[in-house]
Amino acid sequence: MIYLTRRFDFAASHRLFNPEFSDELNWEIFRDCNNPNGHGHNYELEVTIAGEADPKTGMLINILLLDEIVREQLIRHVDHKNLNIDVDFLQDIIPTAENICVVFWKQLAQHIPAPHQLYRLRLQESKNNFAEYYGPVQISKN
Amino acid sequence: MIYLTRRFDFAASHRLFNPEFSDELNWEIFRDCNNPNGHGHNYELEVTIAGEADPKTGMLINILLLDEIVREQLIRHVDHKNLNIDVDFLQDIIPTAENICVVFWKQLAQHIPAPHQLYRLRLQESKNNFAEYYGPVQISKN
């Protein structure tokens, strides 16, 4: 088993709040991230695929194909967008890095062509924090 | 003359558009940056001060003081904010990196205590682009 990772960038805005909470509670929990007019980030997404390298090409998966899948399923929906408003598959979730990772997995995993498997998503929101998700049923290494 | 630079981070959202333009023209010029619901960035601001090091302290300017000034005059107004809506001194300008740099200069330069002078502002919007401004009347090096 070998692991291949591609990195993607997108710039997006978001606001953290739970519509069921009072304004006070939203502020207490989310602080600056609760600013009503939102704020934003340069997000970095790492997509890691696990599998065997094809002996005829030396490649786990063709990078051009992987890029096309990730751009089609994820990046074009979120780049230069407002994550609370503009993205179908992020409706009704609070767009924390943790939640975005899990939703991205649901969107992407089924589109990775067998026998390869999505192994990890890593979403970096700022220099100082990132979330990682290995899926609902994890592949054991090797 | 020696130059001292401090780096500051802030996360903000913005939308690029000119209210005097038609929607079509706004789209044609600003493309993705014109998305009506905005998008965002992790901005990096570098503030460069020019002057002589104080022989008693070896410091051009006390970094703690400089940090306090920049946070008070700039960062607290823009961090986790929407640059089109939330920031008094950015009203009525299109919040491109170029424009933000010039406005930040106007806000900050007067607060740098003499004999030090603001020498340069550098605002990085994403991995691939940044603006630099040396003020309306530039200090010649040395």
Place this chain on the structure above:
Amino acid sequence: MIYLTRRFDFAASHRLFNPEFSDELNWEIFRDCNNPNGHGHNYELEVTIAGEADPKTGMLINILLLDEIVREQLIRHVDHKNLNIDVDFLQDIIPTAENICVVFWKQLAQHIPAPHQLYRLRLQESKNNFAEYYGPVQISKN
């Protein structure tokens, strides 16, 4: 299970030596790191927490709370300090990245509020080396 990582910086000095060794042996083993007057680093510490995102907040753990815990238990003790002299919980250990990681774990793990768990500490000492520790009893992924 999802993983959330926060990054912290601290600047510290240290000297590597074993008081039971002769000067010659200390030099032979630790070389430049054995300089009697010490040297220093900008350390980067990554703290990774494992758990489930709270459905009401979308957060694994409130970042403000995590920051407070890590600053209180670790960073305030080591930032702008001499690791051989100034830090209670580093007395009697040789302050290599490996040893610091294990000691930091002991200091921090018990303060992470259940049901979350400390999953990994990663301590980067310089561009070219870092240590990682997953604790005395590791959480299996998922």
Place this chain on the structure above:
Amino acid sequence: MIYLTRRFDFAASHRLFNPEFSDELNWEIFRDCNNPNGHGHNYELEVTIAGEADPKTGMLINILLLDEIVREQLIRHVDHKNLNIDVDFLQDIIPTAENICVVFWKQLAQHIPAPHQLYRLRLQESKNNFAEYYGPVQISKN
């Protein structure tokens, strides 16, 4: 169990092609990477060792020794080289990041002195892609 990682840089050129394929098929699969006169990268190699810290030194493995082994077994063979032509142990393989990782493992793993073990190789080819390999039989964490 603790993990210690050292990072190494090398600059090399390569060309991706399978001599059994037609020119058309090579182009279709490898695209720009198939340019007949090659291209190149600044590669970053991370070597991770797993083991226990020696209580007398606080070190998992002496970094000076590890550096010497990795330079002798890997870096001196590939730095400022053409990976298709100049490297004995890369003959007859297509020099993708995936393949290089597996070959590097075979070259290096046997030279790591017991009781330490090679745990992971990570080869970064560009800002946006890297391969990781944990060996043919993986060490379980802890």
Place this chain on the structure above:
Amino acid sequence: MIYLTRRFDFAASHRLFNPEFSDELNWEIFRDCNNPNGHGHNYELEVTIAGEADPKTGMLINILLLDEIVREQLIRHVDHKNLNIDVDFLQDIIPTAENICVVFWKQLAQHIPAPHQLYRLRLQESKNNFAEYYGPVQISKN
């Protein structure tokens, strides 16, 4: 006057040698960079434009236009290429970072639409070295 910089990446191979020198002299001067089969780098090119922001758009120059010009005039000729063989405008020069910078300037400067001016090219060849060129006749700041 404000300065806007865009960053571009390209991966290329090269070999440093002077065909008028003996093999011995080429080796003595260029060392590893003289390896007959070449080596390569991930180059980073920064293109800085000087001018005034357009009051109607807040932009010095439309980034989309600048990207198109730089890709058309420079990047498509050098990305995934061998700089000694594949690039028309690099024939008959030794492809050091210094020389490439000067040649890139000649290729690019004339294509920057007035009233904007090319102000600086910065070419980073590796983590540890880069060249900068401000053109044959330099614009004075302000």
Place this chain on the structure above:
Amino acid sequence: MIYLTRRFDFAASHRLFNPEFSDELNWEIFRDCNNPNGHGHNYELEVTIAGEADPKTGMLINILLLDEIVREQLIRHVDHKNLNIDVDFLQDIIPTAENICVVFWKQLAQHIPAPHQLYRLRLQESKNNFAEYYGPVQISKN
């Protein structure tokens, strides 16, 4: 005129204080940097040389030669050292980034072989601050 920059790393400890000040005043001015037992940094030094590329080699200055000069005159004196105690040419100065830059210039400038000239030193002390010095008499660009 073209500019070539090389980057060097060194790890050192220091303490900021003025022996003529009281303990209280030293603390008030230097705060954490005044810790009696010191702290440290991974310093990054950029050395920029100005001149013309030699038409026979395409090089401003041979990088191997420049590296040797900078290591001999600067790096070997400060790497893995205590800047207050171990370095002859830093005696009697307060080792701020500003002061170190000026002292490094005095040590290095005379050793750059004519017709090349030292153009700039940039010393980065941490992610968030760096000093730059262009010498007592500056070369005008071009």
